[in-house]
Amino acid sequence: MNWIQNFTPIAGNLFLSALCALIPSLYFFWALAIKRMKGYAAGLSTLAIALFISVIVYKMPVLPAVMSATQGAIYGILPIGWIIIMSVFLYKLTVKTGDFGIIRNSILLLTEDSRLQALLVAFSFGAFLEGCAGFGAPVAITAALLAGLGFNPLYAAGICLLANTAPVAFGSIGIPVIAVEGATGVPAMDISQMIGRQLPLLSLFIPLYLVVIIAGFKKAAEVLPAILVCGVSFAATQFITSNFLGPELPDILSSLVSLVSLTILLKFWKPKHIFTFRSQAEKEAAPALEAEKKKYTRAQVFKAWSPYLILTIFISIWGIPQVKLALTGVYNGSNLFLNGLNTIGKVLTFALPVPWLHNKVIDSAGKPIPALYKLEVLGAAGTAILAAAIAAKFVLGVSWKNWIATFGDTMKELRLPLLTIIAVVAFAYVTNASGMATTLGMAMAKSGVLFAFFSPVLGWLGVFITGSDTSSNLLFGGLQKVTASSLDMNPVVAIAANSSGGVTGKMISPQSIAVACAAAGMAGKESELFRFTIKHSLLLLLAVCLITYIQSAFFPWIIP
Template sequence: MTWTQEYVPLGSIALSALAAAIPMIIIFYLLAIRRSPGQVAGISALIAAFLVAVLVYKMPLNIAFLAALMGIAYGVFPIFWIVLTAIFIYNMTVETGKFDVIKNSIATITDDRRLQALLIAFAFGAFLEGAAGFGTPVAISAGMLVGLGFNPLYAAGLCLIANTAPVAFGGIGIPIIVAGQVTGIDTMKISQMVGRQLPFISVFIPIWLVVLMSGWKATKEVLPACLVAGISFAVVQFFSANYLGPELPDILSSLASIFSLTFFLQIWKPASIWRFPGEQAGKSKTSVLPTYSTTELVTAWGPFIILTVMVILWGLKPIKAVLDMPTLSIYVPGLHNLVTQVAPIAKAPTAMTAVYKINWLSAAGTALFIASILSAMILGVGPGQFFRILGKTFSQLTKPLITIPAVLGLAYIMNYSGMSSSLGLFLAGSGAFFPFFSAWLGWLGVFLTGSDTSANALFGNLQSVTAQQVGVDPTLTVAANSSGGVTGKMISPQSIAVATAATGLVGKEGDLFSFTVMHSIILAILVGIMTYLQAYALSWMIP
């Protein structure tokens, strides 16, 4: 028997949206105010969502349970699989002493903490986002910063904020491709519109990061480097998004930023070397660092070189098509095609599919696991040590193994019950101000799901339908869903859980949430203002 979603179960969209927001309010309260551990906040919000879905939205008990179970399953695989394998590779380099070589080789470029953050959190993190997405960049780059000596909270927070610039084009452009699929709008037009929004954010994210780390006075010392990193990224992001499509902007932009910044630092140095309070500041200590042979450097960097190559290969469409062939698709009985979406969320009554795909070979985590085997060979890690480090890594991540599935379960209940749609419809009722709130819809979607791709799938059609109703080009609002969504990534419970797992901050999710939440809100406001201006005053920017 099918069940049809009801988006106004309490007779008022405002009251219905307030009821739908209860799980979000709980998770905000527990993380930001009570500073509760992630697993406590995640489980509490999941239980609240289940109760609201069943008691308020009249979702059948068995369907609510299966929706939660499907989300939990996706939290284990592929999301936790990515986190586990990424941190496993990092742990191998630490156990074998090779991360010291990596640290020192980065310090030969610069041992200034501000510039290291630009290279790793911003530029290298963007590369990983473009190649893999789904938690990989934060897991890898935050772990690297901690290994370099960064305060774990700053390492995690900086990587989450830096990840704002590339998220919309992450995973070889999949968020934009999905937005095109659910709305029927040409994917290239959405790519072009996002490419006329995010570059403005990308220019000043490096400056934002450094100000957050060191204050404005210290930022002025490295302002030229910030501008090189940001402008090179933004220019290539604009060009590739507008003329090449959504697949390559992150890859090309990050490489442009890495090479531009590395070259610039060969001919320019800051007046002083900045380090965190408690570290010795002063002149560069690069001259006293040990020197390494080419073989030593290649061996130490080998795991991350292999990781990069594997992630790129796994993202190539012809290879991905072959790797997807053995994917096991499980049509969830009791849920598949038994929940019906109706207007305005869907153009016509549409049965929601419930297919749990075990893409065990094409998953990004599998690429990382194969990279870990190859890395073990070049690092000289034998089978015994390999499995010992893997076991240690798994033990390290037992709490995230609770948190991540819990927040995915929350997202799936809110999606299948119609709670997310109630929140979206409430924002969509803003009339002529909808272009401003369209960015907040994306922000909300990514907060709930941890994924710009999922946010576009969730709210893409609502954005398109509402834009037409208020007389705005739907290409703009669909793009704003993705551009606004990137600002919610840094506070998504899923992202927070990944970041704390990578930096040894498990149990401190509330501290990290508090660290990033204001930045998320400010950036969402900026994207909203930009979208509003593009809707009315700068409509010539819409392709």
Template sequence: MKWTQVIDPLNNIALSVLIAAVPILFIFWALIIKKMKGYQASLIAIVIATLIAILVYGMPVKLAVISIGHGALYGIFPICWLVTMSVFLFNLTVKSGQFEIIKHFMASITSDRRLQALLIAFSFGSFLEGTAGFGAPVAITAAMLVGLGFNPLYASGICLIANTAPVAFGSIGIPITVASQVSGIPELPISQMVGRTLPLLSILLPFYLVTIISGFKKAQEVLPAVLVSGISFAFLQWFSSNYLGPSLPDVIAGLGSIVCLMVFLRFWKPKVVWRFANEPAPTVNTNIRYTNGQMLRAWSPFMVLTIMVIAWGMQPIKDVLNSIGMFQFEVPGLHNAIQDKEGVLLPKLFKVNYLSAAGTAILIADLIAIPLIGLTYREGAQVFAATVNQLKFPILTIAAVLGFAYIVNDSGITLTLAAVLANTGFLFPFFAPVLGWLGVFITGSDTSANALFSKLQYATAASIGVDPVVTVAANVSGGVVGKMISPQSIAVAAAAGDLVGKESELFRFTVKHSFIMLSVICVITLAQAYAVKWIIPVYEMLNSTKIVATPDASRGYVYLLGLAILLVALASTIVVMTKKKPQTPNLVS
């Protein structure tokens, strides 16, 4: 038996929207007003959404239950798999004592908290978003900032806000690839359009972050460094997205801004080093000098991580790994059991790409890093057990959040909210980013939001005479500022920042910034649609009959061999350099 989604179950769109908005409004109320723990709010939201889906939308009970289970399963793999491996990597560096050397290195560049936030949360986080995505950047950078002595709330909140600029090009450009597949617009023009919107945000974001941390006056004290960070990032993001495509903007812009800021700080320092008012005095002994071998060893987990996630993002390697280490199955009772209003059956498949998943790449990096940083595998196993225990409530929260996302999508609740925004006529370009924002808030993923709404964005824009690439790109750009308040992202950041049970504080920290940035993107999109049409790229639609080339497995094996050689060379270099000199730091008299 097939069940058909309905968009207006009450035959009154205003009433239907009010009902559809209840579960989402509950999450805002629960986290902002009631200050509930994340997993409690998510579980109650599931109950509310399920009741509405069954009683108002007429969704069969069996389909509703299976839909929630499908989402929870996706939350566990690949999302929790990735988060666990990321936090495990960080915990290994702490257990081995190597993070103390990293802290010293960061302090040697600058002990100013404002500039450390730019280097780690903004630039390094962008690089990680471009390679791994799906929660890894916030998990790793928030943990690093907490390790450096940042207030956990500030560390997690700043990393969530900093993660806005790169999300559109995350995971080697997957969000834009999905937007292209769903809308029929080629990847490059979408990449170009997003690359002509987000750099405006990228220029402002570093100053915005520093202002949040230290206030407007203190932010002005580091304005030169802020400008170097923001302008270098924005320029490289614009250039790579417009001329190289959607795969590398985050990697190039992230690395480029790190290098530019580090070089700049060799010649310029703020007059006053700023630290949090209530934090203890610096504990880094500036008389200590670490050898190059010690520095290389300390950073080796993150170097291996970087190499692995870049390799895992290469299509030939993905093809090989998926050919030998992936299976998928139709979700029993749910696959092709739901049809949309056009009568199209919705496939419900669960893909277990256990080799090509980003979390697996990070696991391999973990296993390689353990002996490099001086731990035994027995000690590594103990750290892993402690990490799983640390993340037990975040794992529950993430599974619940994804269960909620799937039930509101499968029942048609999300489509009801989208239909209202699509009926705003001339003003639709202004509201187009809101649709992306809503999709990411619900699903926690810009990729998922683009899969949900890109076709709707295309059709609505075409019907009102606006170039569809403007609104499809707006779905991508609007989604990035919804990421910081998505319950899934909040749960990940809370886990990394040791804020489990305090998700409501983190949500309240970020929510106003999400609305401010969303408003900016809405205005930019409206201007692009009507006032500055010259900014829109010229393109041709994809040919739906184009031939898809069969993957060449031999290339993937060659790439894997090259990866193995590179990792062996790196490990050998680290072993040789750390044996040359004693592993105790040298004191300068």
């Protein structure tokens, strides 16, 4: 039996229906920010509320509603949960062997300052990982690194989430932009160019914003040269690459230029005063820092960093389009190696119809919506990290016994964070399948002449619900195009704004919160991190809204 989505279930009134559809999200905000529930409790109860509304208000049959939750739960395990497990596992291997101490000291020799470490690790290195992999891997890896460097766990997780704002729109080799081209018919290059005229303004500001949050305005001024080099090099490269090369390379090239530029600067310039989280005071920290510094041979440093160098290689390989096709079993070329890989990828890729849901939900256009349990075991970014962890076992000299024991410890530590992830992704899928997300989007589209201001809010809402800029673009990209066209607004601006606004919602997405807490050792403290990030998310969203409105209303020549 098929079920037709109804986006105005309450007396045909869009406003009342939108208020009802907003209840699960408002409840989740309340549960974390005010009630301070543990993440898994907030996630599971939010899922229950979403299921209740989908069945009682939206009249979705019980079986399809429940099965949509199982579809989300599976996606929460693979690829998202798999990335978290393997990222934390790789980090724990370096701790187990003592090599993370060498990594830590090598960074201290480059800079002892927590402000500069945040720029190097969270902003530049995190952006590189976002460009290669995405799907939570950048936050998981960089949060673990910062926590190991002595950062307060809350700041380690929060700073990495904030830093991830700059690269998200072009993450995973430009997938968010490429995906929305298919959903809207607008060329990816046009969208890339428009995002490249919005987001660099934010990217230029983020390094300063991070350091101010860490240490305040006065201490941010002490490292202004580093902030400028980091922000300007990243934003300029992001603008050039997105406008002239397309959506695939902005993150990778911008992060590398920023990382190299900042490293070169630190060879010739150091801040006069050292700021570190370990004591929150430079004078108190200095003796401890001096005692901790130790020179290692280049071979020792290279060996210690090798797991992350190997990780970078594997993630980069996994991100190559042709390799990615082979890993998921859909390669159709003449390369013998890729054909062999394609055979294995095909065996390890599953696309199973979701019972009672696949093609049973009919959208507003009268088309059935496919619903699949899609498991790309070999092609998942987490598998690239697993390959790196296996290679690291031999480089670091870890026995199989200790390797397996460390993996077991990781699984035990992450069991509740994984439950949180499963619950919140299931909630996102129920919201989409029932039509609640579309109801909210349609209500936002009624803002009329102010739509240019509010269009980024749709992206922000989409990423909050789905945890992905790609999913948000697919969810609301078509709506942005239709609404903008009806209001004589250039659709490219609205579609780009969906992606640019979406990046500011990443830091409060339940999935991202759970990932960051798991990586920084804050399991069960998701409410603290949510309270930390929500105000920054709203402030940066306001900035994107203003940028979009000003460009659309006063600078139409900037639109490609």
